[in-house]
Amino acid sequence: MSSRYAGLLGAACLLLLLLPMRAGAADSDRQVIHVLNRLAFGPTLDDFNYVKLIGVERYVAEQLEPEAIDEPIELRFRLAQLTTLGLGAVELRGLYGPLRPVAGVKPSVDEIRAQQARARLVVREAAEARILKAVLSRRQLQQVMVNFWFNHFNIFSGKGLDRVWIGNYEDQAIRPHALGRFRDLLLAVAQHPAMLVYLDNTEDAAPGSPGARGAASGLNENFAREVMELHTLGVNGGYTQGDVVTLARVLTGWRVNPPGSEKFPEVAAIFDGTRHDYSPKVFLGRKLDARGRAEGEEALDILASSPATAHHIAYELAQYFVADAPPPALVDRLAARFLATGGDIRQVLQTLFASPEFWDSAGQKYKTPYEYVISAVRAAGVPVNNLRPLIGWMSRFGMPLYGCQTPDGYANTQQAWLSPNAAIQRVSFAIALAGGGLPIGALPVGGEDGAALLPHRPDPIDPAPLEEIFGASLSRSTRAAVEAAPGGLRAALIFGSPDFMRR
Amino acid sequence: MARRRSIPRRFLLKAVSGAALLPFGHMAWAASADGDPPRLIVLLLRGAVDGLNVVVPYGEAAYYSARPTIAIARPGEPEGALALDGRFGLHPALASLLPLWRAETLAFIHAAGSPDPNRSHFEAQRYIENGTPGDSATPDGWMNRLLQVLPGRRDPTEALSVGPILPRILDGAAPSTNLPLGPNAARALPIDRPQIAAAFDRLYAGDDALDRAYREGRQARTELLGDLAREQAIAAGGAPPPSSFAARAGQLGRLLDGDPRIRLAFIALGGWDTHVDQGSHAGQLANRLRPLGEGLAALTQGLGRTWRDTVIVVLSEFGRTVHENGDRGTDHGHGNVIWVAGGAVRGGRIYGDWPGLAAAQLYQRRDLAVTTDFRTALAAILGPHLHLSDRQLDRVFPGAPPGVSGLGQLAGA
Numbered sequence: 001m002s003s004r005y006a007g008l009l010g011a012a013c014l015l016l017l018l019l020p021m022r023a024g025a026a027d028s029d030r031q032v033i034h035v036l037n038r039l040a041f042g043p044t045l046d047d048f049n050y051v052k053l054i055g056v057e058r059y060v061a062e063q064l065e066p067e068a069i070d071e072p073i074e075l076r077f078r079l080a081q082l083t084t085l086g087l088g089a090v091e092l093r094g095l096y097g098p099l100r101p102v103a104g105v106k107p108s109v110d111e112i113r114a115q116q117a118r119a120r121l122v123v124r125e126a127a128e129a130r131i132l133k134a135v136l137s138r139r140q141l142q143q144v145m146v147n148f149w150f151n152h153f154n155i156f157s158g159k160g161l162d163r164v165w166i167g168n169y170e171d172q173a174i175r176p177h178a179l180g181r182f183r184d185l186l187l188a189v190a191q192h193p194a195m196l197v198y199l200d201n202t203e204d205a206a207p208g209s210p211g212a213r214g215a216a217s218g219l220n221e222n223f224a225r226e227v228m229e230l231h232t233l234g235v236n237g238g239y240t241q242g243d244v245v246t247l248a249r250v251l252t253g254w255r256v257n258p259p260g261s262e263k264f265p266e267v268a269a270i271f272d273g274t275r276h277d278y279s280p281k282v283f284l285g286r287k288l289d290a291r292g293r294a295e296g297e298e299a300l301d302i303l304a305s306s307p308a309t310a311h312h313i314a315y316e317l318a319q320y321f322v323a324d325a326p327p328p329a330l331v332d333r334l335a336a337r338f339l340a341t342g343g344d345i346r347q348v349l350q351t352l353f354a355s356p357e358f359w360d361s362a363g364q365k366y367k368t369p370y371e372y373v374i375s376a377v378r379a380a381g382v383p384v385n386n387l388r389p390l391i392g393w394m395s396r397f398g399m400p401l402y403g404c405q406t407p408d409g410y411a412n413t414q415q416a417w418l419s420p421n422a423a424i425q426r427v428s429f430a431i432a433l434a435g436g437g438l439p440i441g442a443l444p445v446g447g448e449d450g451a452a453l454l455p456h457r458p459d460p461i462d463p464a465p466l467e468e469i470f471g472a473s474l475s476r477s478t479r480a481a482v483e484a485a486p487g488g489l490r491a492a493l494i495f496g497s498p499d500f501m502r503r
Numbered sequence: 504m505a506r507r508r509s510i511p512r513r514f515l516l517k518a519v520s521g522a523a524l525l526p527f528g529h530m531a532w533a534a535s536a537d538g539d540p541p542r543l544i545v546l547l548l549r550g551a552v553d554g555l556n557v558v559v560p561y562g563e564a565a566y567y568s569a570r571p572t573i574a575i576a577r578p579g580e581p582e583g584a585l586a587l588d589g590r591f592g593l594h595p596a597l598a599s600l601l602p603l604w605r606a607e608t609l610a611f612i613h614a615a616g617s618p619d620p621n622r623s624h625f626e627a628q629r630y631i632e633n634g635t636p637g638d639s640a641t642p643d644g645w646m647n648r649l650l651q652v653l654p655g656r657r658d659p660t661e662a663l664s665v666g667p668i669l670p671r672i673l674d675g676a677a678p679s680t681n682l683p684l685g686p687n688a689a690r691a692l693p694i695d696r697p698q699i700a701a702a703f704d705r706l707y708a709g710d711d712a713l714d715r716a717y718r719e720g721r722q723a724r725t726e727l728l729g730d731l732a733r734e735q736a737i738a739a740g741g742a743p744p745p746s747s748f749a750a751r752a753g754q755l756g757r758l759l760d761g762d763p764r765i766r767l768a769f770i771a772l773g774g775w776d777t778h779v780d781q782g783s784h785a786g787q788l789a790n791r792l793r794p795l796g797e798g799l800a801a802l803t804q805g806l807g808r809t810w811r812d813t814v815i816v817v818l819s820e821f822g823r824t825v826h827e828n829g830d831r832g833t834d835h836g837h838g839n840v841i842w843v844a845g846g847a848v849r850g851g852r853i854y855g856d857w858p859g860l861a862a863a864q865l866y867q868r869r870d871l872a873v874t875t876d877f878r879t880a881l882a883a884i885l886g887p888h889l890h891l892s893d894r895q896l897d898r899v900f901p902g903a904p905p906g907v908s909g910l911g912q913l914a915g916a
Contacts, residue, residue: 200778203830215780218829222778225622225835235623241867244622366713396683398667405773406550408625418712419669420659420680420720424694427703427717431693481705489702497706498713 029472031056034362037503038321039063039353040140042375045465047140060353063141064179064346075136082125085167089193089268092164093259096122100259119164123157126167127401128387134374135384145178145345146170147370148320151409153189153231155198157402161256162194165268166402169194182313182343183304186231190223190300193256193268199223199407202255204248204275211253211274224248226407232303234312243284249277250288250299271296310338314348321352322361324413330357363502366414369397371503372426376433376495379469380461382441386453389438393429397422430496434489436460463490474499539812541888542759544768544802545646545672548795548819549628550776553833554840555825555871556788557597558611558853562590565860569826573783573833582784587611591853596789597796603803603844607851608810612841614855615875616821618904620867622835624776627820632672634878634900643675645899646767649885650677652895653766659719660726662767665755672769678715679767680723684751684758689731694721730762748772752798756805759813775819778832799844811846814888816881818842822871825860838871841880845888855880878903 035056036043040063043051051059062069079085084092096119099107107115134143150170157166173192177185189195196202201223205212212218224247228239253276257268264270271293278290284302288295303309314334318326333355334348341347352358367375373390384390394401399417404410411417432438436458443454467490474482478497485493494500560566561577561584575594576583584592585601591613593600603609619636621627630636634645650662662679664670673679682688693699700721707717734757752770759765774791781788799817803810822839838858844850856874858864866872878900885891885899897903 200830200832203779205829207829212829215830220778220828220830220832221834222776229623229625235621235626241622396667398683406624406776414712415671415674417668418716419664419667420678420716420723421667421669421682422720423707423713423717424692424720424724425667427694428692431699435693477709478706481702484705485702489699492699493702493706496703498709498711501713 028052030362031359033470033473034359035059036140037362037375038358038365039144040378041134041144041371042378042503043469044378045381045469047138047378048469063139064350064353066139066142066179069139071138072136075132078132078136079129082129084122084125085129085171087168089165089168089172090266092122092168093161093268096164097161097259122164123166123402126170127391129167130170130401131374131387131390132384135377141349142175142178146175148317149174149178149185151404151412152316153185153195154404154407154409155194156405158405160197162197165192165194165197168192177345179346179349180344182309182338182345183301185345186300186304187297189231190227190251190254190296191269196223196254196256196269199226201251204252204254206249206252206275206277209252209275209277211272216255216275219245219248219252221245221248224251227300228303230407230409232300232312233306233308234315237306237308237312239284246281246283247299249279249281250283251296252277253293254296304343305339307335307339310335310343313343314338317348317352318357320365320412321349322355322357323364324366324415327357330355363499365412365503366418367501367503368410368412368417369394369399369422370401370410371412372397372501373429375503376430376500377440379466379495379500380433380491381465382459382461384440386440386442386444388451389440393438397425397429426501427496430500431492434461434463434492434495460488461491463487463494466491466494470494470499539809540763540766541890542766542768542809542813543649543885543889544755544759544770544813544815546799546815546817547628547631547670547672547769547771548775548817549771549773550624550819551627551821551823551835552775552791552819552839553777553781553788553823554613554819554838555822556781556783557594557792557842558587558613558840559584559592559594560590560613560857560860561592563860565825565862569860571827572831573781573827575783588853590857594789594792595784596792599793599796599800600844603800604851608803608846608848609842609844610848610850610852610854612843612854612875612880614838614858614871614873615818615841615877615880616838616873618873618876620837622821622837624820624835629671631818631820631877632670632674634881635902636878638902644670644672645881646672646769647675647677647679648899649889650679650767651675652891652898653889658726658764659723660762660764662769663723663755663758663765664769665751666771670769670771678719680719680727682723682727684754688754689728689735692724695724695728726764727758727762730758733761734758748794748798749801753801753805756802756807756809758805760805760807760809777823778828778834779830781827781832803844814843814845814848814884816841816843816884818877824869825865825871826869836870837866838873841875841877843880843884876904 032048032051033043036047036051040047099111099115137143155162155166155169157163169192173188177188199222200220203216204220205216205218207218221244225244228237229235233239253272255270255272257264257270273292276292280290281288283299286302288298314331315326318331318334322330334352337348337351373393377384391401399410439453439456442456445452445454478499482490482493556575559575567574578584578586578592582595585595585598586592587604600609617627617630617636619630629639632644633641635641646662657677659678659680662673664673664681665684666681667683669681694703707714734754737757755768759768777788806813818841819839822836823833824836828834858872858874862868882896882900886896
């Protein structure tokens with residue numbers, strides 16, 4: 001014991017002597033890890049070395065232009081195996097939606113049940129694609145922003161046809177605009193059938209209009225309210241209950257195109273003029289001309305360009321990328337940038353990533369369960385053939401993928417996710433992952449529900465690459481605890497450390 | 504029990520505003536003879552349950568004219584409401600609660616809610632949880648402030664939230680814990696092994712929020728694991744219970760019955776936001792209410808003899824529109840109904856000032872008005888039940904209307 005202490009003392013003296021030099025190196029490792037924690041879902045060993053090589057500034061610039069980044073062949077290969085991934089909304093409904101009568105004969109209960117089981121493939125593949133991209137993509141910022149905007153414009157896979165449309169919604173409405181113009185993103189979301197179903201706008205009809213009947217015989221405020229409260233202006237953004245009703249009237253007729261429709265059979269969402277309220281309206285103090293669909297687009301344009309929206313989006317971005325309670329001065333600068341650029345998300349992010357507030361905020365965010373799971377798998381650097389354990393753990397942590405029922409989406413604050421149970425469960429996950437106890441390396445071989453796995457001998461995770469990434473940046477107390485532990489526990493302790501809970 | 508029965512069930516008492524009535528007599532809330540502590544269980548129905556279809560004002564013609572397709576029929580009619588008193592009836596999907604009503608251990612406070620007019624689910628839930636409607640900056644939840652004013656040493660097992668996250672209502676300085684009940688709740692984890700625990704304990708020896716959460720989680724786990732295993736053995740002879748709400752509610756009840764350290768419990772249930780095709784006696788809302796009623800019945804059974812020391816409160820962030828919308832659903836409204844159950848609750852009656860449903864009686868001409876502030880209702884329950892002084896209640900609900908501070912006396916002897 002005493003000789004070990006002596007050794008430690010000697011090492012400490014040496015460290016003191018080397019401190020200025022070491023501190024410089026450690027700071028740069030910290031910067032690399034910071035940028036990967038925020039623009040990516042945490043470092044892999046490859047990304048860590050890559051960013052060290054090219055520097056954090058160039059990495060930021062690269063990530064802001066995802067189209068120029070080549071995706072790894074493994075990711076492309078894996079995505080190519082997901083058969084429902086590229087299907088359009090009409091096809092998805094035709095193949096996996098409710099069975100329709102054939103020649104007047106209704107489907108049997110067994111047939112309906114079998115179809116529902118088949119349909120589960122769609123959301124499972126959407127979840128697999130989402131996780132594969134988060135883990136393997138080199139366009140990390142794009143994946144981060146898809147996750148960010150998905151939560152901002154949340155929909156729930158348990159609501160009606162959204163079980164077959166949720167992946168299409170993410171790919172068609174969100175992903176193309178994740179770094180684009182906010183106005184385009186808002187329009188794409190508001191015109192996607194998955195959102196029209198989720199927030200009931202497909203039932204929004206002008207009372208007494210020729211198309212108003214059955215379930216859709218009058219106004220429905222749901223979407224109109226959430227568009228303003230959650231998607232654009234924010235809850236204190238200056239709208240009234242009267243504006244909610246007016247926007248519901250403006251959006252009457254924005255609906256899902258029913259199956260078998262002869263009008264525009266190739267699209268799943270339409271503007272149905274027979275349900276629209278063509279009377280004159282005043283929205284947020286501005287007179288709207290009765291122009292049918294264009295009137296709705298005008299209303300969304302008004303919302304997208306409002307200073308309240310700029311502030312709301314700026315706040316959310318700063319909260320995600322900087323701190324739970326973001327610095328007001330930064331939010332103001334981002335909002336100004338948003339307004340000056342016509343809501344150009346890429347340019348707002350550029351301002352954000354150049355800000356001192358961003359660089360001074362390392363480690364201030366508590367990871368959400370999604371970020372925690374993805375970042376651990378990325379750092380572990382092990383093959384991920386079977387995603388079910390990861391999907392299962394996200395649910396256990398209270399954050400099932402595509403399973404947030406409410407339109408506010410999942411929060412990304414410490415208040416929302418830190419709890420005594422979460423602390424214990426994360427440690428359990430860390431131990432399972434590090435010990436090879438999660439069968440993520442096992443190859444799925446189909447079977448019922450695609451759940452059968454090839455026999456697989458789990459290997460414990462080698463702590464050496466983890467120490468290479470995090471060694472210089474771990475807190476002193478974490479490093480001491482890791483070094484004091486038996487070798488078999490070291491990877492688990494790094495994954496389960498307070499350092500790794502934060503980003 | 505005999506002692507309680509001897510207390511006349513008195514009719515209650517008006518708050519300063521004349522609005523709130525108290526479900527409790529004062530003697531009933533002393534700790535029972537063997538010293539079992541009083542318990543409080545709060546169930547939050549997130550998404551705004553349609554209270555007008557839960558406790559149906561069947562005496563109001565306006566109710567039926569406002570809801571041509573979703574109204575619940577009058578008692579005695581086919582699929583009608585279950586008569587409660589001469590004016591109100593219970594949704595037929597809640598038939599499992601009738602025994603509690605008949606035993607006078609279930610009460611409702613109608614036209615209750617938040618004074619804040621916000622119709623955002625998220626703002627309104629924040630206010631219900633932080634207990635300061637209109638002020639979203641309040642950093643802690645009222646159940647946590649309640650813990651802080653309860654006598655005794657603080658311990659994370661005192662307050663238990665069912666589920667994987669800790670809700671805002673329990674946020675704050677006092678420790679609390681959360682536990683996803685269900686079939687796997689008692690399953691052993693690697694962290695239960697001493698060597699592994701020791702290694703991780705060293706990681707979390709500091710004093711920031713993560714360290715504290717970890718230590719509270721460890722302590723709660725150490726203390727509750729035995730309870731959970733015991734509960735499981737009682738519940739099913741060792742077989743894992745099913746994961747339905749009723750199963751978890753029964754599990755919670757047995758957990759409380761077996762462990763007097765747990766004073767407060769919280770459960771949230773979602774899925775009440777019925778904008779489309781809400782249904783009436785059957786349909787979407789009925790399909791949600793039925794398991795809720797069965798769960799409450801299972802909870803009371805699980806509580807066993809602790810039932811007499813327990814109050815269960817069910818509430819929601821706001822009510823829904825009086826008129827059904829164009830889609831046979833209801834939109835975000837204002838006033839709602841608060842449910843109160845417990846072995847010593849002065850139940851079997853509807854409390855609160857009923858404001859009526861005529862157009863001029865509605866809030867903003869569209870919603871049920873709020874005549875009892877939810878804080879007034881809660882203070883009226885907490886005060887006598889947990890023996891809190893007006894000053895303590897004021898810490899739980901700072902800035903609540905004057906009705907609250909007067910309620911201690913109003914409980915009367």
